[in-house]
Amino acid sequence: MPPYSPPDTILFDGVCNLCNGFVQFVIRHDAAGRFRFAALQSEAGRALLAAHGLAPTSLATDPDSVLLLSGGQLYSHSDAVLRIARGLGGIWQVAALARVLPRVWRDAAYRFVARHRYRWFGREESCWLPTPELKARFL
Template sequence: MQKSSSIILFDGVCNLCNGFVQFIIRHDAAGYFRFAALQSAEGQALLAAHGISLPALSDPDSVVLVADGQAYQHSTAVLRIARRLGGIWPVLAIGLLVPRAWRDAAYRLVARNRYRWFGRQEACLLPTPALKSRFLGS
């Protein structure tokens, strides 16, 4: 893994989360981000290394960004990811000025309803051969 990369842990069976990963891949021309499903052995190892336990891996409630030796969750993870993307997306990082409690309340509203609104898959996303190197454990 490159020293200058960060890892995004995501719910591998969530359609919204998989769409978010595809969005990041499209807007991360430098290939800065790598990915792992929260449910994977690699994802579990990273969570444990950062002292994070999610309520239920069958319904994890957060995306996790591991960057610079830190782990970020919920809205902070999403906004820090946006800051590293190309195009206009870094502007969203201004949301970090909003109190975290408010940001996370909105984040959790979407997280609680994401399967109902966007659906879920039976198995985790399988990367294409061209993207395989960006996914841990692939």
């Protein structure tokens, strides 16, 4: 029997409409159930950040809206998004080809969108709550 490998965890800004839309996109396309989720504002999200040496308050100055915890390592910016796309499989793996671009370019584009996400897509007053069927995939 292969060793247990915990699911990859996507940490996201729970009040960001773009981030919530991204999480719902991943849920729709993650047929294998590879990913689980935690809002950055949740107790579980804050605990995961602390376990990796990040303070939740640091996110106010660095607009990381999506982080990926995979294999004990935390990925941010474009690396997180591209690893998630690759993990979805199928046609979404094509997005991972963007890794051929210099990371500084990819991360600049990521940061630009992240900086403007509330203005362009809006924000909620509270975190999105999963349906009872999806609750098991959220920390």
